[in-house]
Amino acid sequence: MRILRRAVTVVAIVVLVLIAAFTGVYLWQQPILLTGTGYAAHNACAVTVVAGRDDPATDLPPNPLVPYLQVDGADDPTTASLIAGLARQRAWFTDGFGCTLADSRPDFGAASIIESGANAFTDAPRPPPNPALDEAIALAFGDELSSTAAEQLGTRAVVIVKDGELVAERYADGFDADTRQLGWSMSKSVASLLTGVLVEQGIVSLDDDHLRAEWTDQRADITIEQLLRMTSGLAWDETYDLGTPITRMLYLEPDMGAYVASLPLAHDPGAEQLYSSGSTTVLCAVLAERTGLGADLPRQALLGPLGLSSAIFEPDAAGTPVCSSYLWATPRDWATIGQFALQNGQWNGEQLLPEDWMRQSLMITDVDRTDDPGFGMGWRTNTMPDGSLRWPELPADTFYAAGHDGQKMLIVPSEQLVVVRMGFTPEADAEPLQVRLVEDAISALG
Numbered sequence: 001m002r003i004l005r006r007a008v009t010v011v012a013i014v015v016l017v018l019i020a021a022f023t024g025v026y027l028w029q030q031p032i033l034l035t036g037t038g039y040a041a042h043n044a045c046a047v048t049v050v051a052g053r054d055d056p057a058t059d060l061p062p063n064p065l066v067p068y069l070q071v072d073g074a075d076d077p078t079t080a081s082l083i084a085g086l087a088r089q090r091a092w093f094t095d096g097f098g099c100t101l102a103d104s105r106p107d108f109g110a111a112s113i114i115e116s117g118a119n120a121f122t123d124a125p126r127p128p129p130n131p132a133l134d135e136a137i138a139l140a141f142g143d144e145l146s147s148t149a150a151e152q153l154g155t156r157a158v159v160i161v162k163d164g165e166l167v168a169e170r171y172a173d174g175f176d177a178d179t180r181q182l183g184w185s186m187s188k189s190v191a192s193l194l195t196g197v198l199v200e201q202g203i204v205s206l207d208d209d210h211l212r213a214e215w216t217d218q219r220a221d222i223t224i225e226q227l228l229r230m231t232s233g234l235a236w237d238e239t240y241d242l243g244t245p246i247t248r249m250l251y252l253e254p255d256m257g258a259y260v261a262s263l264p265l266a267h268d269p270g271a272e273q274l275y276s277s278g279s280t281t282v283l284c285a286v287l288a289e290r291t292g293l294g295a296d297l298p299r300q301a302l303l304g305p306l307g308l309s310s311a312i313f314e315p316d317a318a319g320t321p322v323c324s325s326y327l328w329a330t331p332r333d334w335a336t337i338g339q340f341a342l343q344n345g346q347w348n349g350e351q352l353l354p355e356d357w358m359r360q361s362l363m364i365t366d367v368d369r370t371d372d373p374g375f376g377m378g379w380r381t382n383t384m385p386d387g388s389l390r391w392p393e394l395p396a397d398t399f400y401a402a403g404h405d406g407q408k409m410l411i412v413p414s415e416q417l418v419v420v421r422m423g424f425t426p427e428a429d430a431e432p433l434q435v436r437l438v439e440d441a442i443s444a445l446g
Contacts (some may be wrong), residue, residue: 031252032242032243033082033086033087033242034087034089035242035243035247035248035250035252036069036087036242036251037069037080037081037082037088037251038080038101038250038251039251040069040071040080040089041077041079041080041090041091042091042099042100044056044071044078044080044091045077045078045091045092045099046091046098046099046182046314047059048078049098050098050099050180050312050314050328051179051180051181051182051328052180053179059424069081069082070082070085076093077090077091077093077105078090078091078092079091089101089251090103092104092105092106094106094108094111095111096110096111096112096299096312097111097312098313098314099314100316100317101251101316101317102254103254103317106315106319108294108295108315108319109294109295109296111295111296112296112299114299114303114304114307114308114309114311115307115309116309117307118304118306118307118347118348119306119307119308119309119333119336121161121166121332121333121335121339122307122309122332122333124166126169126177127166127168127169130167130168130444132440132444133160133167133168133441133444133445134170135444136436136437136441136444137168137437139436139437139440140155140436141153141155141158141170141172142155142433152425152427152428153423153425153428153430153433154405154406154423154424154425154426154428154430155172155406155422155423155425155430155433156171156172156175156422156424157169157170157171157172157175157179157331157421157423158420158422159332159419159420160417160418160419160441161335161338161339161417161418161419162418162441163416164339164416167445168441169332171331177331178310178330179330180328180329180330181329181330181331181334181407181422182327182328182403182407183327183328183334183401183403183407183409183422184325184403184404184405185277185401185403185407186327186334186402186403186407186408187313187322187323187324187325187327187403188277188280188323188324188378188401189409190298190302190327190401191228191280191283191284191323191324191378192361192377192378193340193341193345193353194284194287194297194298194301195224195228195283195378196345196352196353196354196361197301197302197352198291199357200345200352200353200357201301203290203291204286204287206225206360207224207225208223208224209221209222211223211282211286212261212282212286214262218265218268218269219234219261219265219269221269222234223269223270224286225377226269227280227283228280228283228378229365229375229376229377230273230274230280230375231269231270231271231272231274231365231367232269232276232282233265233266233268233269233270233271233272234260234263234265234276234278234279234282235263235264235266236260236266236274236276236278236279238275238277245260245263246277246278249277249278249281250277250322250325253316254316255285255317255318255320256281256282256285256318256322257281257285257286257316257318257320258285258318259278260278260281260282260285261282263278272367272369272370273367273369273370273371273372273375274370275372277324277325280323280378281320281323283323284297284320284321284322284323285318285320288319288321294315294319295315295319295320295321298313298323298327299311299313302352305347305350306336306337306340306347307336308329308333309333310328310332311327311328311333312328312329313327314327325404331420334409334420334422335409335418335420338401338409338411338420339418340352341358341379342413342416345357360377361378362376362377362399363376363377364376364384366385373385379400379401380399380401380402381398381399382394382395382396382397382398382399382400383396383397393435393436394412394435394439394442395412395414395415395442398410398411398412399411405423405424405426406421406423406424406425406428406430406431406434407421407422408430408431408434410434410438412438415442415445417441417445419441421434421437
């Protein structure tokens with residue numbers, strides 16, 4: 001009997017030790033695990049409800065926690081957790097604002113209604129066939145590749161605009177002209193346009209500083225322009241991995257702007273350029289606060305005036321539009337954004353941006369160091385700081401917006417050309433075919 005009691009005692013101690021160890025490890029790793037479940041919940045909600053797709057797992061990048069995840073519901077809310085309900089995260093759908101991670105349903109107020117009348121591309125008829133253009137687009141879709149290579153290329157849409165007219169478009173199976181697609185970091189270029197609208201309205205200026213009340217140290221010197229150019233000096237790591245600042249911001253922090261604003265300076269403002277989704281997000285937190293419009297800011301200031309009726313800029317739980325990453329729109333609406341930039345901010349006879357806004361946006365400033373040569377104010381240029389061309393095949397005045405997994409919006413002012421390519425390309429390199437597409441489009445359109 002004593003031996004049995006001792007055995008039971010030993011087993012009980014071992015179990016308690018294991019429970020304590022598991023609890024300790026779980027509490028230690030919980031923030032990292034929550035970024036994974038937050039990623040799963042948000043993606044499942046957005047892909048299903050915003051994009052109208054039925055298989056989130058095939059629409060967005062893989063998640064290392066997938067084998068251990070349970071994802072339930074669709075917008076009411078969408079819940080993701082690990083086995084036994086651990087690290088649960090919820091994503092809530094709000095009409096006009098898309099999906100937001102939050103403990104309870106957020107209240108952003110009513111989303112401004114956007115009519116499509118200001119956007120001639122919305123209801124434009126499908127362009128007639130153009131054999132030369134169709135051949136160029138076929139290459140961009142990988143028609144000449146093996147089925148495996150074409151699937152890895154993952155092109156989902158191509159839209160081409162010439163002289164303000166829709167001249168070509170094509171969509172992958174399961175997608176059409178009404179399917180919203182996520183631009184990822186192309187959203188940053190739209191954030192630049194949004195800022196320009198507010199500058200034109202006199203609400204903010206590029207040299208505004210003292211942007212956050214809690215910035216009472218050297219961070220008070222950070223300006224609107226430095227946030228746009230990603231020269232703020234705030235510490236950052238853009239590596240997409242569990243537990244890094246970018247994934248913590250997107251999938252763990254309810255107030256993304258406050259989180260980024262809490263980070264220390266890594267160097268003096270204006271000295272170095274560090275690509276940072278955090279800079280763009282804290283910028284839009286400032287803009288939302290200055291205007292008092294919160295989550296509705298993009299709809300009232302930019303999306304509405306352009307007639308981007310499909311566009312949804314998702315906010316965080318604090319109501320800050322996630323301007324770094326979360327703009328969904330149809331490919332035609334993405335092309336509309338490109339045409340607006342090509343026209344230097346003039347739309348339907350009204351000048352919405354300062355007349356020199358795009359010139360400033362494409363001007364590359366001198367810094368001590370950069371991890372993204374050719375990055376201006378939310379846009380990248382073909383002409384590099386040393387005068388060389390990023391893509392010698394394309395005109396020197398080409399500029400573009402780029403997003404995760406192969407999103408590209410390329411604009412060639414000298415050709416009055418806008419080319420949009422949307423896709424899901426986590427494994428292949430889509431850029432050579434994107435550049436070839438623009439080169440062939442210029443040739444085909446004369």
